[in-house]
Amino acid sequence: MGKTIKTLNNIAQVGLDVFKDDYTIDNDSANPDAIVLRSFNMHAEEFGSELKAIGRAGVGVNNIPVDKCSEQGIVVFNTPGANANAVKELVITSLIASSRNLFEGVQWANTLKGKGDEVGKLVEAGKKQFVGKEINRKTLGVIGLGAIGALVSNDALRLGMDVIAYDPFVSVNTAWSLSRNVQRAVSMEQLLAESDYISVHVPLTEETKGLFNKDSFQNMKEDVYILNFSRGELVNEDDLADALESGKVGKYITDFPSDKVLNMDNVIPIPHLGASTGESEENCAVMAARQLKAFLETGNIKNAVNFPNTFLPYSGKTRVTVLHESIPNMVSQITTAISSYDLNIADMVNRSHEGFAYTMIDIEDKINGDVIPNLEEKINLIQGVIRTRII
Numbered sequence: 238m239g240k241t242i243k244t245l246n247n248i249a250q251v252g253l254d255v256f257k258d259d260y261t262i263d264n265d266s267a268n269p270d271a272i273v274l275r276s277f278n279m280h281a282e283e284f285g286s287e288l289k290a291i292g293r294a295g296v297g298v299n300n301i302p303v304d305k306c307s308e309q310g311i312v313v314f315n316t317p318g319a320n321a322n323a324v325k326e327l328v329i330t331s332l333i334a335s336s337r338n339l340f341e342g343v344q345w346a347n348t349l350k351g352k353g354d355e356v357g358k359l360v361e362a363g364k365k366q367f368v369g370k371e372i373n374r375k376t377l378g379v380i381g382l383g384a385i386g387a388l389v390s391n392d393a394l395r396l397g398m399d400v401i402a403y404d405p406f407v408s409v410n411t412a413w414s415l416s417r418n419v420q421r422a423v424s425m426e427q428l429l430a431e432s433d434y435i436s437v438h439v440p441l442t443e444e445t446k447g448l449f450n451k452d453s454f455q456n457m458k459e460d461v462y463i464l465n466f467s468r469g470e471l472v473n474e475d476d477l478a479d480a481l482e483s484g485k486v487g488k489y490i491t492d493f494p495s496d497k498v499l500n501m502d503n504v505i506p507i508p509h510l511g512a513s514t515g516e517s518e519e520n521c522a523v524m525a526a527r528q529l530k531a532f533l534e535t536g537n538i539k540n541a542v543n544f545p546n547t548f549l550p551y552s553g554k555t556r557v558t559v560l561h562e563s564i565p566n567m568v569s570q571i572t573t574a575i576s577s578y579d580l581n582i583a584d585m586v587n588r589s590h591e592g593f594a595y596t597m598i599d600i601e602d603k604i605n606g607d608v609i610p611n612l613e614e615k616i617n618l619i620q621g622v623i624r625t626r627i628i
């Protein structure tokens with residue numbers, strides 16, 4: 238049956254092109270099968286009964302009510318690493334440009350428009366206001382060693398910086414990709430105390446909200462530069478104002494300006510450009526679309542943030558997919574329901590992730606269409622089952 242996809246932001250065409258034949262892109266649909274978006278805030282959105290999946294073409298999912306989605310059996314995907322290079326390039330650019338007072342210097346040079354032959358003399362006289370500092374041999378502290386943090390760390394080393402990093406949950410993938418010259422901070426305090434520059438690359442969660450506050454600023458060196466390409470809410474803005482005022486923080490470079498921050502001195506506001514390159518937009522769109530398509534057509538899950546990665550080769554016969562709570566005795570109750578229709582199981586998989594689980598069961602033959610709604614209903618009645626879909 239045809240499926241409807243709705244987009245809530247501009248999504249690169251190559252990504253939308255993944256949805257061919259049986260799919261309709263309908264941005265006015267009140268009840269799509271899947272939604273693709275970037276930073277659109279979904280917290281106030283109602284979900285239609287057909288909505289099975291949301292694809293975030295990007296990384297941060299704080300714009301999506303993930304817990305509500307889990308409870309309603311809506312799988313939320315993101316695109317890990319797909320925009321990491323774009324962000325890294327902007328972080329490195331901003332690191333150097335802010336150290337050399339480039340943003341302020343360019344802004345000032347533009348004020349000389351119309352000064353005619355005087356411009357050359359004014360430039361030479363005025364440039365002393367913008368004397369900067371070099372990043373070579375300075376220490377960069379990287380908080381969060383995921384896709385972006387690891388790239389930033391490796392490139393900063395290549396530029397002659399010392400790099401110290403903190404991530405208590407570092408993944409095996411990152412560990413393999415990281416230069417052995419990145420020093421490991423044993424605590425946030427150590428990183429804060431040793432860094433001339435700090436770049437933060439963690440997700441916004443209840444735990445990381447306000448990570449930069451009065452106490453953490455106090456632990457930092459005088460005149461530290463902070464780069465925030467992650468989320469504005471990681472920083473307590475009232476405490477930041479004091480730290481900028483006192484000179485503890487020399488500059489705050491942020492991809493997430495707020496009205497409050499725009500009114501502070503020594504802030505370099507960037508209009509959320511981290512992932513805004515053609516390459517990154519295409520990478521994210523294609524990855525999000527492929528993951529959604531695979532899930533809608535085969536039930537397989539790759540890169541979901543609220544349900545486990547689950548893969549079973551798709552035979553094209555009948556597949557029963559069940560999103561459920563991760564509690565004892567679920568698989569046996571589901572298989573009992575299936576066998577009550579005299580159906581033989583060919584293959585199956587069950588995975589769990591942080592309280593939620595996913596079971597996919599392949600039936601040996603294509604099953605009669607009339608059975609499908611009854612079997613779905615029977616499985617949905619099992620306590621702990623969130624959503625059943627028979628493909």
Ligand SMILES: NC(=O)c1ccc[n+]([C@@H]2O[C@H](COP(=O)([O-])OP(=O)(O)OC[C@H]3O[C@@H](n4cnc5c(N)ncnc54)[C@H](O)[C@@H]3O)[C@@H](O)[C@H]2O)c1
Nearest residue numbers: 296297381382383384385404406438439440466467511512
């Ligand atoms: N400015 C932009 O356009 C842009 C683009 C992409 C991502 N982002 C933001 O950057 C964040 C990081 O992106 P990524 O692709 O590197 O994500 P990622 O998931 O690959 O890495 C995040 C890392 O943070 C670590 N972490 C989590 N909590 C931590 C804590 N309390 N202390 C230290 N480390 C912690 C995790 O272990 C993980 O290694 C995203 O969550 C998003 O908010 C912004």
Ligand SMILES: O=C(O)[C@H](O)COP(=O)(O)O
Nearest residue numbers: 275276294295296297512
């Ligand atoms: O979390 C992300 O991936 C970034 O903040 C990018 O957001 P965007 O897709 O709205 O540019």
